[in-house]
Amino acid sequence: MTTFNQPISGNDLARFSGPNTFMRLPQAQSLDGLDVAVLGIPQDIGTSWRSGTRFGPKQIRAESAMIRPYNMDTGAAPFDSLQIADIGDLAINTFSLSESLRIIKESYDAILAQDVVPVAMGGDHSITLPILRAIAHKHGPVALVHVDAHADVNDEMFGERETHGTVFRRAYEEGLIVPDKTYQIGIRGTGYAATDFTEAQGWGFQHFPAKELWNRSLYGMGAEIRRDIGDRPVYVSYDIDSLDPAYAPGTGTPEIGGLTTAQALELIRALRGLNIVGCDLVEVSPPYDPSGNTALTGANLLYELLCVLPGVTVR
Ligand code: MN
Ligand code: MN
16 A cells, blocks of 8 residues: 655644655655656746746745645645655756756656656746646647736747747747647736737637636636646646735736636636646745745645646545
């Protein structure tokens, strides 16, 4: 019988002590036997405005020490049926974005070769392009649930084609995602041109602007997306700036009028039943939120993502 890794209980060891791993899970030195690997990608050289996401994984881990193993709202018990560990941070090259993207792609190839589901703590959103390259290499083009204030479909920024704002145009061009099974949720803010969002819609991307979600439950929309995706493999990329800056101020490119924390929970919970093959939570920038609430929210959203992975027991 397999013994599944458990987070250290706050009743056995004070929450302010112990290892700085996600939820104080064991840190795995090898991928052997794992179903899910939580990992940090401490990168912020792909961002265009405020930096600081290099500190994201460290603070998300610190804030995750409060989270208990059972989801009292949904009944999900991820640590009862999946072998989950924190495998540490990827050794990116903080002086070279292109080299870092190569390192991320190769690291993901190794993780996916062992049939381990990767759950990433970013890092700015530029990490998602090499992740999707590896995911598509293994699974073929995937459906994409992309929650973000921004569509991240710029062609280039300062002549650079691989940045946190160009990810999903590259993913579309490279055939990494199924365009009409790509859902961009929470988009808002000002643009460079009136057509900023319409071009991606022409590719087939389905847009759910924040203003259409204000004051609404997201369960219904999430259920529609779930039905539309069916059983094809899906990747979930969660940019913390999809939330309103009132809830998540610690991020690089905040936009007002965003989702609430409750909507973020509803959206993720509605995805249960999908064939999720990987996910990330990006753009947490601790220096812009001394309260730690943004990282706390990010940690909890990552936990909620663990709760909807295939194979999770629901009690
Ligand atoms: Mn983004
Ligand atoms: Mn964003």
